[in-house]
Amino acid sequence: MRLDDVQISQFRNLSDVRIHPATDLNLIIGDNGSGKSSVLEAIHYLGFGRSFRTLKHTHVINKESQHFTLFCRATDESGTTVKLGYQRNRIGEPVIKANGEVLNRVSELARLFPVQLFMPNSSDVITGAPRMRRRFLDWGVFHVEHGFLRASVTYQNLLRQSNALLRKKSLSKDDMLDYWLCKLGDAGEVLDRYRKAFFLSLKPYLIANLGEFLPEFCFEISYHSGWDSDNKLSDVLHLQQEKDRRFGHVSSGPHKADLRLKADGVSAHEVLSRGQLRMLMAALLLAQSQLLHRLKSRSCVFLLDDIGAELDEEKRKVFVDALLKTSAQVFITAIDKQQVSFVENYKDIKVFHVEHGQVREE
Numbered sequence: 001m002r003l004d005d006v007q008i009s010q011f012r013n014l015s016d017v018r019i020h021p022a023t024d025l026n027l028i029i030g031d032n033g034s035g036k037s038s039v040l041e042a043i044h045y046l047g048f049g050r051s052f053r054t055l056k057h058t059h060v061i062n063k064e065s066q067h068f069t070l071f072c073r074a075t076d077e078s079g080t081t082v083k084l085g086y087q088r089n090r091i092g093e094p095v096i097k098a099n100g101e102v103l104n105r106v107s108e109l110a111r112l113f114p115v116q117l118f119m120p121n122s123s124d125v126i127t128g129a130p131r132m133r134r135r136f137l138d139w140g141v142f143h144v145e146h147g148f149l150r151a152s153v154t155y156q157n158l159l160r161q162s163n164a165l166l167r168k169k170s171l172s173k174d175d176m177l178d179y180w181l182c183k184l185g186d187a188g189e190v191l192d193r194y195r196k197a198f199f200l201s202l203k204p205y206l207i208a209n210l211g212e213f214l215p216e217f218c219f220e221i222s223y224h225s226g227w228d229s230d231n232k233l234s235d236v237l238h239l240q241q242e243k244d245r246r247f248g249h250v251s252s253g254p255h256k257a258d259l260r261l262k263a264d265g266v267s268a269h270e271v272l273s274r275g276q277l278r279m280l281m282a283a284l285l286l287a288q289s290q291l292l293h294r295l296k297s298r299s300c301v302f303l304l305d306d307i308g309a310e311l312d313e314e315k316r317k318v319f320v321d322a323l324l325k326t327s328a329q330v331f332i333t334a335i336d337k338q339q340v341s342f343v344e345n346y347k348d349i350k351v352f353h354v355e356h357g358q359v360r361e362e
Ligand SMILES: Nc1ncnc2c1ncn2[C@@H]1O[C@H](COP(=O)(O)OP(=O)(O)OP(=O)(O)O)[C@@H](O)[C@H]1O
Pocket: 011, 012, 013, 030, 031, 032, 033, 034, 035, 036, 037, 038, 039, 058, 059, 060, 061, 062, 063, 064, 335
């Protein structure tokens, strides 16, 4: 997907902005607080239906306004024009439209428009809780495996149902806990198969990227299902039933899955510097973009917020070069052009200057 026209209205300090981005590379330059990240945040909304800075939609609506509106005209990989719109009021649900038709779910928007984000705290995925690595992995599985979303929703519903039963003080036969744990086990196996297959496809790209980005380390990357997957999940769930009743929740399954990353035999977050962690994260995100391009002939819109932070010039260039090879459309924010001087060699590039919420193309 490639954005041709982006219109942003009443979003943070951007009251009325319209840009026509370049196909390859877009630089968004401005002082602190000028509104650069808000431009990326608005594009992120069009791909994820949410911000990357707050969970509260009301915070992104311009203080003087009752709603914000985003619109983009894009071209997909087959050359078809796609029009997406997103509007949100201070109360109520958003109105999401694709080519004039109302979409009922954010996932439908996400399916149409793959967006990736790289920002200074992206490496929290590596250092943070397993939930963050699952979210990272699932973004890719969602875009590559169309059955994954349904499998994931089914599993989450069954998990809720099973947890509610496990928390009940006394269970009767009518509660059919065994039945629900069997169903949960089967649904979990389906989800796990999707993730495993995706991870196996992703791994070679990741290893190749790391060989280029961080050649000084030897990496081991593994996927863990969330239970000892040599055994059937439903058998495990039945065996641990008593323990899970004491805890009040199901303690094993795909909701406990994780990606483990080791550098020279030690957990990556214990040995890598902040800059190296960021490069590891760049390698992970790039691998997803490469795989999506390879398997589905799809390209991402890639948002790089404050790329200057902790990545030296050589690493920034290697990363952006590699992204453009996946036909990604890249948006980079920086305080001044010096931070992104490495882009001078690129041909298809546009520079946008942001000042007090106004955007001007150079
Ligand atoms: N709801 C809102 N309404 C109006 N203005 C807002 C709102 N939320 C944030 N702002 C302001 O919008 C501006 C945009 O901030 P943004 O984070 O996009 O700036 P930036 O150019 O990326 O800055 P930095 O380089 O410091 O990250 C800030 O001045 C912020 O105070």
